[in-house]
Amino acid sequence: MKQAKWIWYPGEFECFHHMLLSMRRQEKGCDYPCVWPVARPEVSARFQKTFTAERDGSFTVVTHGKGMVRLGNALRRVNEPIAVKAGTHELVVELFDLQTFPSLFIDSGILTTDESWTAERYDAKQVSAACEPAFCSASDDPSVFPFRYRELTPVSVEPIENGVLYDFGQEQFGPVDITIPAYASITLVYGESREEALDPDNAIIRETLSSSDAPTRPGRAFRYIAVSGDGAEDVRLQARLEYLPIEDKASFESDEPGLNDVWALCARTFHLNTREFFLDGIKRDRWVWSGDAYQSFMISRYLYNDPSVTERTITALLGKPPYRRHVNTINDYSAYLIISVWEHYEATGRLAFVRRVWENVRALYDFILSRLDENGFAVRRDGDWIFVDWGVLDKEGPVCFEQIVLWQAHRSMARLCEVMGEDDVYTARADALKEKILRSFWDEEKGAFIDSFTSGRRFVTRQTNIFALLYGLVQGEQKRKVIENALLTPDLPAITTPYFKLYELLALCEAGEVAAAQDYVASYWGGMLREGATSVWEAYDPTQTGSEHYAMYGSPYGKSLCHAWGSGPILLLCRYVAGVKPTGVGGKTFRVAPAPGSYRAFSMAVPVGDGNIVVTYDAPTVTVCASVPGGVFFDGKTETPLKAGKTYSFTLSGS
C-alpha cells in the first residue's frame, strides 16, 4: 500500500493555523487579536473514494472530529473497525469538527487516505484532498503544527533584584517549561534585549504566574528571560527552541571582513521567522503581512528553494472570500499577493498550487477591481491603507505607486489565466493602465514619476520610481532617466526602512551598481553585528546608541530585533553577486551572470529549479558548475551554454 496520510479539504490546514497564529499576539499582559478579518475553517467536509478491496478485510476511519461513513447505502461509525467484502466500494466520509477542521486518516491493508481521495465542502465540487508530509500516522493531529523542539541551555544565569535573569546567548523562539512552587508568585518577563527583560513595565511580553498556571508557557521570542517575585529563586525553567527542520540550499563563503557573519545572521533570522508561515518578526505582532511575505518568498526561493512555506503563506493570506478588506487592510498588499502567486508559479512551475488557490485569487482580484475609480486607478476607499512605505510620500488622490503594483497585478493575472487556460481579459486592462500611468504621472521635466497628479506638488520619491524599474514599466531612455533622477541622485529623501531598502538595493543591482549595494550591506548589516545583534533588527540607525536601538512605534522595546525583511542580503548575493536567475518557468532554464562588485573572492552554492549552481570567484576568474541542464553563463556580452555537471572557468572583464 501507499503511505497513508491525514487528509483534509485544501486550504483548511493553513486557514486553521493562520487563525490560531493571528490570535496569539500578546502585549503588556493583554491578548491582542489581529485587526483585520481572519478566515475560519469550514465546520464540515465530505471525503470520497472508490476503492477495490482484493480480499475481505476491515479499516477504521480515524478522526478527531465527528461524523459518519457511508459504505454504499450503509451508515457506519468513525473510529471503529468497518468490515468490507472483497470487491469495489463507494466510500463517503461526512465529517464535522466544531473545534478545528475536519480531517481523517485510514491506514489498513485494503485502504489508505492520501491525495487520491476527493474532498468537498458541500458545494458539489470535488477537489483533490490535501495533506502535509508531517501527518502520516494515526496518532498525529493536524491541528497541532508539526514544529520540532530542542532544549536550550542558558549561557548565563544571573541573580537580579528579587529574582534571576537567564541569558540564552542569542535570539530564540519557543515555549518555556516552568515549575513553580506552591508558595511562589512570580513575574516572567521576556526580553529580546537585556534591558527589556529587566523592565517589566515596558517589556512587550510579561506574565504573572503561580503554580496553578499551565507549566508550559506558549512559544515566544526571547534572548533573555527574567523571573522575579516571591519564590523566584526556587522556580525551575527550561526553555526550548521551536523550529522547522528546513534546510538551506544556498551557502556563501568569502574572505571579505564580516561578510560570512552577515550571511549567517541573515540566514538565522530567516529561519526564526520561517514558521507556520513567513512572519515579519517573531516578537511583536507575529501576524502574517503580505508585503513582508512578498520579500520572504524571494529570499526563500534562494535560501531554501522549498515551496512549502511560501504556499502555506499565500494560502493563509488569501483567506476566504468574500473579501471585505484589502489583505492586511493595505491596498499594495493585495496586489503583492496576486503578484506573488504568479512569481511562485514562475519560480516553481507548480500548476497544481495555482489551481488550488485560483478561485480565491480571482475573488481577491475582483475585490481590487471593485474599488478602482472611474479611470481604473487604485484609490483609497473606506478602511483602506495606502501604505507603500513608512517614508514621506504624496498620497493625495490616486498614488502612482499603487498604480504600478496594480499594473503588475493585472499582468500577473494575465499570465496566470494563460497557464489556467482561461481567456485573457487582463492584458488589455494592464496596457490601458500603463498608458494612463505614463500620461498622468510621468513628469518629463523631472524625468521621473511623480507620486500624485492631484496635489500639484509634483513630488518625486524613490519608492515609486524603484518599482517602475523593478517591474519594467519603463524601458530605454525613460528607464535611464528614472535611474539617473530617482535612484542614483542624492537629491531625493533617503529611504529609511530596511523594508524598502531591499527594493532599492535590488534596483541598484539591476542598474549595475552592485558595489553600492555591497557597501550598504557592509555598513548597515555590519553595523548591526558590531552592535551585538544576534538576528537582524526591524530597523537600524547607526547614529543611535544603547537602548535607543530598541525603541519603535512609541514604545521603549517596540522594535523587533528579529525581522525577516533584514535577510535581504541573501537575495542580493545569490541573484546579483553569484548572478543566478531563472529564465524559464520552474528554473528549467536559467542564467548565471556573476557580478562580484567590490568583492575579490567568494564561493557560493545557489539553488535553481531542481539543481544547484556552484559559483566560485577569485578575481578575475569565476568558476561555475551547474548540477542541472538548462543554464547559460553570461558575462555581459556573450552567453555560454552550461552542461550539467561540468565545471567552467571564465575571466570577468569588468572585475
Add this chain to the structure above:
Amino acid sequence: MKQAKWIWYPGEFECFHHMLLSMRRQEKGCDYPCVWPVARPEVSARFQKTFTAERDGSFTVVTHGKGMVRLGNALRRVNEPIAVKAGTHELVVELFDLQTFPSLFIDSGILTTDESWTAERYDAKQVSAACEPAFCSASDDPSVFPFRYRELTPVSVEPIENGVLYDFGQEQFGPVDITIPAYASITLVYGESREEALDPDNAIIRETLSSSDAPTRPGRAFRYIAVSGDGAEDVRLQARLEYLPIEDKASFESDEPGLNDVWALCARTFHLNTREFFLDGIKRDRWVWSGDAYQSFMISRYLYNDPSVTERTITALLGKPPYRRHVNTINDYSAYLIISVWEHYEATGRLAFVRRVWENVRALYDFILSRLDENGFAVRRDGDWIFVDWGVLDKEGPVCFEQIVLWQAHRSMARLCEVMGEDDVYTARADALKEKILRSFWDEEKGAFIDSFTSGRRFVTRQTNIFALLYGLVQGEQKRKVIENALLTPDLPAITTPYFKLYELLALCEAGEVAAAQDYVASYWGGMLREGATSVWEAYDPTQTGSEHYAMYGSPYGKSLCHAWGSGPILLLCRYVAGVKPTGVGGKTFRVAPAPGSYRAFSMAVPVGDGNIVVTYDAPTVTVCASVPGGVFFDGKTETPLKAGKTYSFTLSGS
C-alpha cells in the same frame, strides 16, 4: 442605568446555534452532519462605545473569549476591573473566541452593554451590536441556547424483555438524565412510537451507554424510551421537556366534533418545532429547511405573532456569503427565503431587521441570478435540486414552478429595495419574466400552466398552478381557468404531501372553497387523531394501518411523527375562517372577512399588528371586536370600519 445585555456582532448568535443544530443529527448511532455548507461565526470582532462617566469609577468587560480593551491609548485586560476617571472616554473592545463567537457584557454604574454599542467584524463597517433578551446577567453564556426545562413524569413504566419501557404519554423533546450503575451496560432506544422504541435495530435514535458516559443525554424527540441490557432494571432515568416560553396569541374554540383537538394538536406540534429556529420535525434531521420554515413563518404570524423565531430562522438560513449552493441545495428554497424576508417585513414593519440581513439577501439574490439561463429562467445547475414537491412533476428544461417563485423573488426584492431606499432594478426583471412565463408555459387549450415547454408533454400539475394563484400571477379570466382546470378538477394527480397540501388548502380558501378545506382538515387531521397521534405526523395515509404509519424514506421508522408543516390548520382557521388578514405593513391596517364555511359556531382570537381580534360566530351572526384601530369588516360586498375596542355584530348572508 439601562438594562445591561450581552452583545455580539449581529447574526453570530444565530450562526453559531445554527451550526450546532446542523451537526446534531444522529442516526443508527452515527453522527450525521448536514449535507450543505453551514456558516461558522467569525473568530474575532470589535466593539466600540463612546461614553461619559459622571464620576470616577470602574467596570469589567466580562467575556468568555479572549481579547483586550483599548481605553483611549491604554491597553487593559478583559475580565478584570478597569478604573476610569469622570469624563468622556472612547472604548474599544477587541475580542476573539476560538470555540464560540465573540460576545461581552458590562454592567456597572458607569457603563453597560446594549444595542447602543457598535460592532465591527474588522471590515471598517460599524453596525449596531445585537443581543437577545435572555442574556442579561454576567453569569449568562450566549453560547448556551436559553431553553427552559420541565421534568417529565412517565404515564407508565413497563417491564420489557431485558429492561424497561417508559411511556411519556405524548410526543416530547428534551434531554434525559440517566444514572447507570458501574456494573451496567445498557442500550437506550428512543421511540416516537412504541414499536420504534422496541426495535433497536431500526429505531432512528439508539445509543449504548455505561456509567462512564455523560449522565445527561442530549435533547431528542421521544414519546417512549426503552432501556435494556445488563443492569437495565437498576438504571434511573429522568426525562425533561426542553422548550421555549413562547405564548400563543391565537386561540380557537368550537363545538365542531374534534376540531378543538385538531387545533390543540397543531399548536402542540408547532411549539415542539419552535426551537432555536423553526424545525421541520423534531426527530430525524432536525435541520432548518427553508421550504418548511416558509410555512412556519406564516403559521407563527398567527399563533405567536412574535418575530423572534422567524428572524432567527431567516438569519440562520441566510448563513453567510459567498453562496456556493442554493439554500438547503434547493432552488425553490432560495427563492422562498427572499420572499420570506419581504413577507416578514410586510407583516411586522421591522425595517431594522431588513437592514441587518440586506447584504446577505442581496448576495443570495445575486447567487440566484448567477445561475439563470440566457432567458432569465431558473434552471438546474450542478449541485441544484429542483424540488417543488415530492409529487410527479415534469422537470425537463426550465420548470414553470421555479419561474413563478423566481418571479415572486424578483418582486420581493423590488419591494425590499423600496423600503431600503435603493434603486429598483428588480421590477423590470419581474415583468420581463412574467411575460416569458405566460408566453412559454401558458397552455391555452388546457387553460392552465404546463410544467415544461421543453419536453413537449404539456404536463399540468396542481403545484405549479396553485402558486400561480397564490402569488397572483394570473387574474380575471385566466385565474378562473386555473381554478377550474388545475385546482377544482379531479383529473390531475392528487397532491400527496401535507407540505404542499397546505398550499392547496390556501388556494381553495382563496378561491372561496373554505368548506372543502374544512372537510380535508376533518378527515386528514381528524384521521390522525383517531389513530392516536399526539402531534401531527410528517404524512398520513388513511389506508395504512398499524406500524405502516411509521415508515418513510425506506426506513420502518423514518417518518417524523411531529412535523411543523402539519400545523397548517392554524393558518387556515385564522386567515380564512376568522378571516383576519393584514392589509398594510405591520398590520397597521387589516381586514376581517370571516368565512365560516361548514362550521356552525366558533370563537377565535387572532392577533394582528400590535393587537388582537376576537371573532365569534354563531350562525348566521358573527361578532367582531378589534383591540386596535385600522380594521375593516368585509362581508364580501361592503367594508365596515372597525373602531378599536368596540364589538360589532354582522349577519353573514352566505352562511
